[in-house]
Amino acid sequence: MRPRELSPTLSMFAARVPTLPPATHTNCYALGGRDVLLVEAVASDTGEQRAYLEWARAFGSQGRKLVAIVTTHHHPDHIAGLDVLARTLGVGVWVHDATYERLAASAQAVVTRRLCDGDEIILDGVRPETWKVLITPGHAPGHVCLHEPEARTLVVGDMVASVGTILIAPSDGDVQKYIFSLERLAGLDAALALPSHGEPIDEPTALFLKYIAHREKREKIIYEAVAACGPRGGTVAELVAASYSGTPMHLWPLAELTLKAHLVKLVREGRVLSFEHEREPSALPGTANVASVANARSVSARFRVV
Numbered sequence: 001m002r003p004r005e006l007s008p009t010l011s012m013f014a015a016r017v018p019t020l021p022p023a024t025h026t027n028c029y030a031l032g033g034r035d036v037l038l039v040e041a042v043a044s045d046t047g048e049q050r051a052y053l054e055w056a057r058a059f060g061s062q063g064r065k066l067v068a069i070v071t072t073h074h075h076p077d078h079i080a081g082l083d084v085l086a087r088t089l090g091v092g093v094w095v096h097d098a099t100y101e102r103l104a105a106s107a108q109a110v111v112t113r114r115l116c117d118g119d120e121i122i123l124d125g126v127r128p129e130t131w132k133v134l135i136t137p138g139h140a141p142g143h144v145c146l147h148e149p150e151a152r153t154l155v156v157g158d159m160v161a162s163v164g165t166i167l168i169a170p171s172d173g174d175v176q177k178y179i180f181s182l183e184r185l186a187g188l189d190a191a192l193a194l195p196s197h198g199e200p201i202d203e204p205t206a207l208f209l210k211y212i213a214h215r216e217k218r219e220k221i222i223y224e225a226v227a228a229c230g231p232r233g234g235t236v237a238e239l240v241a242a243s244y245s246g247t248p249m250h251l252w253p254l255a256e257l258t259l260k261a262h263l264v265k266l267v268r269e270g271r272v273l274s275f276e277h278e279r280e281p282s283a284l285p286g287t288a289n290v291a292s293v294a295n296a297r298s299v300s301a302r303f304r305v306v
């Protein structure tokens with residue numbers, strides 16, 4: 001059987017879904033003893049839909065009650081089939097505003113609550129559980145984590161993963177916010193983290209700190225690659241080649257997204273300038289600059305250190 005009982009009040013169902021390789025599944029969780037809160041409802045085809053519904057409906061036959069579905073963020077591997085599953089189960093979906101805005105109308109129609117940072121979700125049971133809502137932007141703007149301080153358990157969505165990597169793309173990711181959110185998670189001293197991809201993580205604080213260190217190291221490599229280009233600056237393609245020489249080339253398209261997300265941060269901090277070829281670099285970094293990095297398709301955009 002695919003559902004796994006991690007404890008009498010914690011069940012996990014890994015939904016097979018197209019996601020970022022090498023991950024192949026998105027974990028869905030059921031929290032609580034009597035009241036049951038589902039985290040993620042994902043089904044990419046009818047077979048998966050049936051399996052998910054069987055798992056979720058079993059709680060009802062045990063005399064337990066489904067309270068809602070929390071969706072951690074809007075990425076396709078977290079919302080595939082969400083509207084159908086919610087409607088079939090007859091439970092509402094709870095998301096942050098920034099997630100709601102990014103949902104299709106059919107999924108927006110099943111949203112019944114907007115989550116805010118600090119909200120508490122109380123689940124009845126032999127031992128009642130109080131899950132605190134943390135808004136942790138960075139990977140996605142409306143990313144939600146859930147924290148149960150008594151059991152020291154954290155639902156971490158796509159903040160970290162025990163299989164594959166977490167992509168911070170310039171379209172809806174933000175490296176600065178991501179690091180801040182990781183620092184927040186590291187400060188909670190959790191004993192168990194439940195990620196969307198891969199196995200549950202014991203003592204996750206070390207992993208949060210490792211992710212922060214990894215981002216800082218990556219930023220240093222990128223900054224040094226920009227500096228090495230001198231006053232003529234470097235293009236995105238040149239900087240990818242310089243910063244990811246040790247990474248297989250088939251991963252460079254993903255590396256390019258990460259690089260751009262880091263450039264956005266460096267430009268915003270005033271450490272790197274972006275400019276168009278044959279034009280004077282703009283002296284003041286600003287929002288226009290940041291937007292042009294995020295959308296930088298033009299091969300003429302160059303970057304140099306300030």
Ligand SMILES: [Zn+2]
Nearest residue numbers: 073075139158
């Ligand atoms: Zn994601």
